[in-house]
Amino acid sequence: MGKSYIYKNRKKLRWGYTTGTCAAAASLAAAVVLLRRESVEQVQIETPKGILLDLEIEDMKAERDWVSCAVRKDGGDDPDVTNGFLVYSRVSRENPFKDKWETRKSGCYEYKNGTLHLFLSGGMGIGRVTKEGLSCEVGKYAINPVPRQMIFSQVEKVCRQEGFQGSLWIEISVPEGVEAASRTFNGKLGIEGGISILGTSGMVEPMSETALLETIRLELRQKALEGQSQVILTPGNYGQQFIKKAMGLELEQAVKCSNFIGATIDMAVEEGVKGLLLIGHGGKLIKVAAGVMNTHSSVADGRMEVLAAYAGAWGCKKELVRRLLSSVTVEDALRQMDAVEGLLEGVMRQVTEAVDRHLKGRAGGRIAIETVIFTNERGILGMSCGAAGMLKKLRCEKPYAGMGRISPVGNRF
Template identity: 45%
Template sequence: METTPLVHKRKKLRSGYTTGSCAAAAAKAATSMLLEGAIVNQVSLLTPKGVTLHLTIEDISMEKDSIRCAVRKDSGDDPDVTNGILVYAVVRRVQGNQITLDGGIGVGRVTLPGLWQKIGEAAINKVPRLMILQEVASVCEQKGYDGGLDVIIEIPEGIEIARRTFNPRLGIEGGISVLGTTGIVEPMSESALIDSIALEIRVKKANGQEILILTPGNYGADFLKETLHIDINKAVKCSNYVGEALDTAVEVGYKKILMVGHVGKFVKLAAGIMNTHSRQADARMEIFLANAALEGANLETLQAIEKAITTDEMIFILKQAGYLEGVLERITNRIQFYVQHRVGTDIKIGIMVFSVEYGLLGQTEGTEDLI
């Protein structure tokens, strides 16, 4: 496989290929072996990205009217839980002239609305499904075969892997999804994470959840559960991608959004920073410093904030000096200003900011109504 490597921290990162590419290549090989009666050890596959893969075929089982074989997933330098697993295709001759596709062991089943597939169907996404069917049809055409074929994709390790993914929350039970829009895994890809966040938001909307609950991560989830007594399965962890999550919420039609976040993340929103990862921007100290100055904090307090390392340290300084309540009210209102600007005025927003050390620090007007 030849791709242009990504560079991360001056290290070239190797791309990989998706479960969808593995499934398509295995199906192609199995169809060839079924129609020719000869072993196929390698196949080439042109991915939607335009990259040609040359993939090794493993664990071949040949019967008279059925072939089963696998391709091993290679995620490159991307930290993917599916790296190294075998993705199988079983191809059988059947009556008629149709080519059918379904999922077998380890491929999840859709149980909730909101996904591309219908309820009850195998979780084989649109692009991989098209790739698989096209590869099988192409082999049939080359070999002059116009009969029927039944194609089953199996991922035996998918049952266990699914327990470590968000699939059950998305309504995918019994295994993992067969994924990939380009056929190639880009290492350290942010787009895959953003897509998964957007998908979870869509599923919750499709299942009738009227209020979207967003929190960056585990601190927020713990606060929701332990302090607000809200089922964390109703919340979406948006990681650092607050802006993208809000954009999806608007796209799918949410009219009410409750945002609950640790002050170390959410304070950045008060400056309009919608990607809260530290490599994008920090500005925590500057935001506290500016708002403390607007509250009339003296020079000694401002200098102490400037030297502080953590937000909890800044909060302690402000609390001791008697400015904390005013500063947090300003910061919370600015968060609401920028969030409201992002989503528009017809969406009701509630924002809660907390600290593990100090508990609830501030919330916007109307938040209690959403809770």
């Protein structure tokens, strides 16, 4: 099969394929060489999405009882930290473990069908799961369910074709995965020592939101499983810095939700979180005052329109409303409001109330939710009425540094 493309925002983007697809293809090649004793330069594999891929085999090594093959990861036009990495599979007749007890303790996976018994483990660069809430059990190698099924299926197919009965041991490794893991969310999610072998469709969709949303969901799930009833949400790095330096809270209590405010609320409900405190920069959260639940600039803006509308409702002159509408940044608009006594406080009070109203509307009574709006230059611009109480609960759960007095909606310090 040739390259596959998708059009997004009028751009032609190339699909890639996952580490799971690479591992399955490398396992297929290694099994063919081991059982048929013939060289393989390319294999064809059908992904769960139904797309056929012809993948080149690299760095093949063969001995009497084992074969190792590699496939190079291609992320298409949405490359991640694993793009270009070689994903290896070593298929062996030799049992690397002393006995059944050591096999179980190793964290490997097993597949048995009749007289065929396959074992799957991770080698260099494959992480181990250390926290609950992931799709792999604690102590197991981070090889997700769909890639596991793909690997077992490809090796079983060759075994059936060649009439092989007995046991084979499959080891997946990504030598560059140890270093690459430090540039992923893995450590925070509870995967230590390497990367995960991922994929549900076998393909990497360019500019896909799915992977990011799944990461957010996993973090929420783990917070709930660890007994954290209240979770801090921050859209980005500004929020993370602010909660630590200005509010004395712990980053371990926070989940970074990016632009997906509404989707994160929904997922928090589904994962059993009891309360959310959204702490975000005004440049993001002012959009929520207009009911915008995905704050990415490609989806919606409306920040200046919100500020201008509330300034007009407060009673400021038309000329200032026009200047607010033409402001380039939120800070520029706030500076213009400083010129009228009481305007900024009055507008931010109404904005915060609107944000609070829309957040609670999305939550629909299913979860407690409060908000804090800030800017780097001015600190807190607004807090919903229940935010101080939720902050108190969060501080009871974790040690914190002292901070100044916090007042409800619209006040600054």
